[in-house]
Amino acid sequence: MKETLTIVLSGEAGQGLQTIEEFLVQSIKSDYHVFSNKEVMSRVRGGNNTVEIVISDKQVYAYRNDIDVLFLLNNDSFDRLKKRVHEKTVIIGESSFLSEDNKKKYEMIELNLTELSKTAGNKLYANTILFGYIARMISLETSICEQIIRSNFKKLKEEIIEANIQAFSLGYNHYKKTAMIKEIAKNSMADDYKMIDGTTALSIGALAGGCNFVASYPMSPSTGVLIYLSKKAKEFNVLVEQAEDEIAALNMVIGAWYTGARGLATTSGGGFALMGEALSLSGITETPCVIHIAQRPGPATGLPTRTEQGDLNLALYAGHGEFPRIILAPGKLEDACLLGQKAFYLADKYQVPVIILTDQYFLESMGEMKKMFFEEKYLKQFIEKTDSGYLRYKLSDHPVSIRGVPGFGDGFVKVDSDEHGENGLLTEDFDIRVQMNDKRLAKEKLILDDYQEANLIGSSEYDNLIIGWGSTYGVLEEYVRESKDSTSFLYIKQVYPLSSKLLPYLRKAKKIICVENNATGQFANLLHWYLDVKADIRILKYNGEPFSIEEINLRLKEATK
Amino acid sequence: MKETLTIVLSGEAGQGLQTIEEFLVQSIKSDYHVFSNKEVMSRVRGGNNTVEIVISDKQVYAYRNDIDVLFLLNNDSFDRLKKRVHEKTVIIGESSFLSEDNKKKYEMIELNLTELSKTAGNKLYANTILFGYIARMISLETSICEQIIRSNFKKLKEEIIEANIQAFSLGYNHYKKTAMIKEIAKNSMADDYKMIDGTTALSIGALAGGCNFVASYPMSPSTGVLIYLSKKAKEFNVLVEQAEDEIAALNMVIGAWYTGARGLATTSGGGFALMGEALSLSGITETPCVIHIAQRPGPATGLPTRTEQGDLNLALYAGHGEFPRIILAPGKLEDACLLGQKAFYLADKYQVPVIILTDQYFLESMGEMKKMFFEEKYLKQFIEKTDSGYLRYKLSDHPVSIRGVPGFGDGFVKVDSDEHGENGLLTEDFDIRVQMNDKRLAKEKLILDDYQEANLIGSSEYDNLIIGWGSTYGVLEEYVRESKDSTSFLYIKQVYPLSSKLLPYLRKAKKIICVENNATGQFANLLHWYLDVKADIRILKYNGEPFSIEEINLRLKEATK
Amino acid sequence: MKPFEFENEIDIAWCPGCGNYSIRKALIRALQELEADPLHTVLVSGIGQAAKMPQYVNCHFFNGLHGRGLPVAVSVKACNPHLTVIAEGGDGDMYGEGGNHFIHNIRRNPDITHLVHNNMIYGLTKGQASPTSQKGFVTNVQVDGVINQPFNPLAVALSLGATFIARAFSGDIDQLTDIIKAAVKHKGYALIDIFQPCVTFNKTNNFAWYKENTYSLDSHYDSSDKENAAKKVMETEKYPLGIIYRENGVKTFVEKINIYQDNKQPIVCRNRDLGKVNQLIND
Amino acid sequence: MKPFEFENEIDIAWCPGCGNYSIRKALIRALQELEADPLHTVLVSGIGQAAKMPQYVNCHFFNGLHGRGLPVAVSVKACNPHLTVIAEGGDGDMYGEGGNHFIHNIRRNPDITHLVHNNMIYGLTKGQASPTSQKGFVTNVQVDGVINQPFNPLAVALSLGATFIARAFSGDIDQLTDIIKAAVKHKGYALIDIFQPCVTFNKTNNFAWYKENTYSLDSHYDSSDKENAAKKVMETEKYPLGIIYRENGVKTFVEKINIYQDNKQPIVCRNRDLGKVNQLIND
Ligand SMILES: Cc1ncc(C[n+]2csc(CCOP(=O)(O)OP(=O)(O)O)c2C)c(N)n1
Ligand SMILES: Cc1ncc(C[n+]2csc(CCOP(=O)(O)OP(=O)(O)O)c2C)c(N)n1
Ligand code: SF4
Ligand code: SF4
Numbered sequence A, B: 001m002k003e004t005l006t007i008v009l010s011g012e013a014g015q016g017l018q019t020i021e022e023f024l025v026q027s028i029k030s031d032y033h034v035f036s037n038k039e040v041m042s043r044v045r046g047g048n049n050t051v052e053i054v055i056s057d058k059q060v061y062a063y064r065n066d067i068d069v070l071f072l073l074n075n076d077s078f079d080r081l082k083k084r085v086h087e088k089t090v091i092i093g094e095s096s097f098l099s100e101d102n103k104k105k106y107e108m109i110e111l112n113l114t115e116l117s118k119t120a121g122n123k124l125y126a127n128t129i130l131f132g133y134i135a136r137m138i139s140l141e142t143s144i145c146e147q148i149i150r151s152n153f154k155k156l157k158e159e160i161i162e163a164n165i166q167a168f169s170l171g172y173n174h175y176k177k178t179a180m181i182k183e184i185a186k187n188s189m190a191d192d193y194k195m196i197d198g199t200t201a202l203s204i205g206a207l208a209g210g211c212n213f214v215a216s217y218p219m220s221p222s223t224g225v226l227i228y229l230s231k232k233a234k235e236f237n238v239l240v241e242q243a244e245d246e247i248a249a250l251n252m253v254i255g256a257w258y259t260g261a262r263g264l265a266t267t268s269g270g271g272f273a274l275m276g277e278a279l280s281l282s283g284i285t286e287t288p289c290v291i292h293i294a295q296r297p298g299p300a301t302g303l304p305t306r307t308e309q310g311d312l313n314l315a316l317y318a319g320h321g322e323f324p325r326i327i328l329a330p331g332k333l334e335d336a337c338l339l340g341q342k343a344f345y346l347a348d349k350y351q352v353p354v355i356i357l358t359d360q361y362f363l364e365s366m367g368e369m370k371k372m373f374f375e376e377k378y379l380k381q382f383i384e385k386t387d388s389g390y391l392r393y394k395l396s397d398h399p400v401s402i403r404g405v406p407g408f409g410d411g412f413v414k415v416d417s418d419e420h421g422e423n424g425l426l427t428e429d430f431d432i433r434v435q436m437n438d439k440r441l442a443k444e445k446l447i448l449d450d451y452q453e454a455n456l457i458g459s460s461e462y463d464n465l466i467i468g469w470g471s472t473y474g475v476l477e478e479y480v481r482e483s484k485d486s487t488s489f490l491y492i493k494q495v496y497p498l499s500s501k502l503l504p505y506l507r508k509a510k511k512i513i514c515v516e517n518n519a520t521g522q523f524a525n526l527l528h529w530y531l532d533v534k535a536d537i538r539i540l541k542y543n544g545e546p547f548s549i550e551e552i553n554l555r556l557k558e559a560t561k
Numbered sequence C, D: 001m002k003p004f005e006f007e008n009e010i011d012i013a014w015c016p017g018c019g020n021y022s023i024r025k026a027l028i029r030a031l032q033e034l035e036a037d038p039l040h041t042v043l044v045s046g047i048g049q050a051a052k053m054p055q056y057v058n059c060h061f062f063n064g065l066h067g068r069g070l071p072v073a074v075s076v077k078a079c080n081p082h083l084t085v086i087a088e089g090g091d092g093d094m095y096g097e098g099g100n101h102f103i104h105n106i107r108r109n110p111d112i113t114h115l116v117h118n119n120m121i122y123g124l125t126k127g128q129a130s131p132t133s134q135k136g137f138v139t140n141v142q143v144d145g146v147i148n149q150p151f152n153p154l155a156v157a158l159s160l161g162a163t164f165i166a167r168a169f170s171g172d173i174d175q176l177t178d179i180i181k182a183a184v185k186h187k188g189y190a191l192i193d194i195f196q197p198c199v200t201f202n203k204t205n206n207f208a209w210y211k212e213n214t215y216s217l218d219s220h221y222d223s224s225d226k227e228n229a230a231k232k233v234m235e236t237e238k239y240p241l242g243i244i245y246r247e248n249g250v251k252t253f254v255e256k257i258n259i260y261q262d263n264k265q266p267i268v269c270r271n272r273d274l275g276k277v278n279q280l281i282n283d
């Protein structure tokens, strides 16, 4: 059994929670396994945001509801967190941040950062003091922590760096050991692992997939990918352009693929809801494209900074008319890399739109990921030099025609959003219409040659089979690894098209339990009509939070009994 | 058994086929049952378009593939129609319009309209001459025909009207009776029927539903509704505005409902693919809206002037996040009226988006419809005057809150695309989120109180049950009425949400056959996951044409054997 | 409790020091001084920091989608001309995502007031370039600086025949209040582009920068002179503040719509004559 | 077979007498006279009658969505600067549905030629008002006549810093050919608004009307004078034909993009260094 310590830092937007999170994660990883996640309000300043740091002696991937140690960094955050606090929770912060009533109910350790930072000389040092305090609390190596401060502040003046190191010591020395906070056996992650968040993993995956063009319009929580790729643009030769709107973004991406680039549009559900027509354009012109949908709770503006898996249906059916598409849903950090890479390969190979579905929780959580070497194979270009008689939509036994690009070869690349003949010119011939429609739709089967297989986690003998896709991976994998009942977990990475390879897993189960972060069970519905398999139970959550391990324990226990 | 005569006029865009169609339908209806439809190319001049007029001694509703009498009005149309011509087809036209080879294969009657119209004095009279010719061929009452000419040309000078009457006589007298063209017993439609096309029926339905605001962007085949309502705008107090794009259109319609109007956006699949985000806005703000999607074959521009039922999935799942919606699909002209009306009532009553799904074939065919009196009940306004403490999203046992509009009452109408509390102000409270999401989704069940029941056509005892929705009604109803095997037809008018009231019909069938004008069987898939009923056979067509009665006969015979 | 204010203190999500607070003050003050009736006032916005305004002003509101405030505002006014309608949002909201509605609604000349908070940045999404960001401005996406020509909303509005064009600065609440009052009173479309420092993400175009790079049009300025206005809207060395162009007597959208020619009633008050519809279907 | 022409006769779907035929002639002639290489020329269009042009000119083309020609054209040029890119479409296509791309791409100054057939109507959808339709113009939707101010593309382009602005008339093929040649040669965004009679649906703005309501700028006209251009673009009594404004030396989109600073290769020719990506993930 795992031992974990869940530390939550609660403050307001603008207090720099994200910086402490990074410092802590970077330092903790040398001594423990660690997983972090955050929840923030849709505002730039004020409100109440939290960062959760889970420390363990084994790998951890799941959001925890129950808080062991709660740092209150401002006044009005406690009420919102009440449900996550229990008898044994230790609350640390300025005395005034907790009401007298609550002080009677909970253990509180006073930590007056305002005063301490005055001592340190500047209120800006509060975060470093806190870092020192926590470092002592969980027995981190001070030399490593100092190194982290130095490297993160390397652009600052030496005296400021020194002052921060002093502030760190101040916090470190201020902490008094107490038995109230449990100790976790040290056990750091292996050398071939690294800490990374979903946004970075996916962005690097895209680079590995040859992504060299990005057109997007900012939208939380998808903007991180845009920002990461902007930062790497020059080094990796990626043309990044902020589009005037999402419609322009996807049309630009399609134009880029037409010209031989590998383009990406990153957006969220609301932005994608504007891209349907362009998706359909990719469909009929057989011009590939890759779209990243970072899900957040809808409808409409909904909860802009929260998490949900509510846009699977939209990804499945967006665009008018009928055409094939591929939908990938990484839930594990490695898969964000791998599928981020493979998306571009699949788009190029099959000349179809490929959608990568993630969500706020997945993108903004940091966890450990096994290092890897990307395969060259996925960089293979499927573009060919054209001959003078080149026909863009040549019909043959194989539904994928040779794709040329303008400027390379002796043929013309003629592409039409109207129904067209082999030469790309528009036609109204009934028979050609049917041939072209059949050609396009035939790819749906072909795509399954490259089906990204699901992972069965847990024993291959089971009564209950949990089905999850995307970001529920972490919590479900933790559940299954720890649970003793006859329950395994089928982690689906490619949600569309689904392969009949899944059927043996599904048929074996006595009870199929679909776990989804939405209100209606969109994947369960897909499973029903597409593979003719009915989920017996749907475990759904749609308040804007991810599933916590505690909730999953409770609800799966109920479901499997 | 019915006797029918199928006359097809084939010419090019700009030749005035639509005028002849109207003259013929108006005059034929006094002597026979009649049904007409057309297929046109996506061009304003030239190309090859056809109008089909089906004459019968009984009611007819279905497109016929096989042509009895073919009028060639220009040179290069015969080849495209070859598949619809058979041994007994009589071809009428200028001798040069048919090759010598073909003249050997088919019966041809020479009709040189160019010369005849020279005789008549102007080539503009060609259509009236043709009208006269056909009038004699099918023994129409000349006095009625003349009346029609007069009333249609009433804005022209008397001498021109006279010349047209002369031209009519010229054509009339030119026709020589021949046994090659079968005679149909005269039997006109009853007095309480009228000839109408889908566009007009739906538009009048909208007026009956209180539609008083239209914002749309032109797009075939939906523009007819926009044009009809523009024509009636002043008389019926309808504010019609052509929007700058489809996104503006639906947002304007939503703004109109917010202000108390009953707004409509009419568009086609490509335009609707741009409206997903606004649909979602209607969903979360619970501001009603009505959208008409006139389907045509996709993806993207596809076949702009042809027909398909390919956008059901899009209608079902457009918009991000999860929210209820209603989808109505009239297939019978009466239902275009009734559902056109009811759409506004349902939107207002349940505060949800309502989508009316039609298609090119349905909108542009003319058939007979029983006259009716619209019910006042569907004009009932659900808006209430607000009190000073008014809360737009008041929670109660009933998921539909009272809807006020600005300017009427003492309360503020606060509406938000973010998740919101009862007062309409944005909130990030997890519990309220769940309550509001539940409130919205709970309407999906409630809506079924007003479920527009399906019609069972044919015997209530059957082995085979055909399922159809929307425009396949006509051909399937004709099939079932004429067929002697144990096959009935369930005509679905409300395709979403589906009621369990359908189950008894479905369970009774030994074989369920879904007939759809698309390539994948979108309704069959819905039936599968939503009602857990699997279609045994799918009969699909997706070349841009509607099903013909001949094809349905063939394919259903195959399917039911 | 004064009109447009709240009974209890409200939680405002903007950063301390943000220019939006002053805009709010000016807006509420203008409406109060005009003695506008909150029950006949509708604020319509999109999404962004600026677009949160309706949450903080006590009247009717429709807080719609990013970029889509204008079409809603225009149809609200068209359906009920008795309402005072104000559309409000950020420079990204109104000129970026909503650019098409901006240009085409000017052509309609709806009788609404259009307030655009121009902070030259996307605030709510944490600091990307907006259409009005200046060349060279470095952000987390424009890492080597903005390369596109900034959008000039006033010049575009003028070229499309807008009848009221103004620029204001959140730092001058009095002037802003006056301009808003004039805009609300103006019969027709009234645009106010409001310079607003975003203290958190735009460290370049801060309060001091706006102060330094603007000047107020003096009292002799003739806002009815279109040729002169055409020059003023192109000035960028120092941006003029004030009502740059105003043209009276141009027909508004509602005044041009056919169904309002003989009948001024809001649409919601008109009843459908079902008898006439029945005639249509039965004749 | 001359470049840009077809081996066999082609079926053109436009109405006999339509102005589009002349535009096609001028376009092909201009490209031939410039000795453009069809294998390095890409025509990008949206949907509409005008937007059918690529079907009738023998080179690469991308015939995309209604209103969305520009974003495709701009990214084609950005991904391969060696290509000559021409975006073409109708007034509805480019100024209506595509209005947002119109205004924002001018700000990018991409090195493309933008041909807009201005027939003051929606042709393909059979005769509704377009953004450039004149007030009072009656259609099947605008039954009491157009009520909105017509869109002035040249004025908008000028106000946004466009570097080549011209108006032509399909009736003068020689002038149009010359302007197209100048536009293609121009380094930067070049807009040509082309008056084009729609003989079928626009009986008001017919050949004679265009003839009567236009005049050609004479050879003394100084197209580099922006202030004068600002007046010219507002003229509507008689519309000036010719290159109204031209500004050289403004950096194009590609010249400003960071990845083209030290490397002029098209994107498709550059290889991804997977080793460097592996470093990112493994360090
Ligand atoms: C369709 C869509 N795209 C993107 C977003 C994300 N988004 C929210 S606000 C915003 C821009 C904010 O900038 P601005 O409009 O200038 O307002 P500010 O926050 O600066 O006041 C964006 C891109 C969205 N909500 N919807
Ligand atoms: C998203 C979308 N909306 C509407 C249409 C229908 N549509 C096709 S062409 C057109 C307008 C044509 O007018 P214009 O662009 O001026 O070109 P023209 O035919 O006059 O040359 C419209 C509205 C469409 N294809 N796609
Ligand atoms: S981010 Fe900028 S615009 Fe938004 S509230 Fe803060 S200071 Fe104001
Ligand atoms: S409809 Fe008008 S624009 Fe279209 S081809 Fe005919 S004349 Fe030309």
Ligand SMILES: [Mg+2]
Pocket: C090, C091, C092, C117, C118, C119, C120, C121, C122, C123, C130
């Ligand atoms: Mg802004």
Ligand SMILES: [Mg+2]
Pocket: D090, D091, D092, D117, D118, D119, D120, D121, D122, D123, D130
């Ligand atoms: Mg046009």
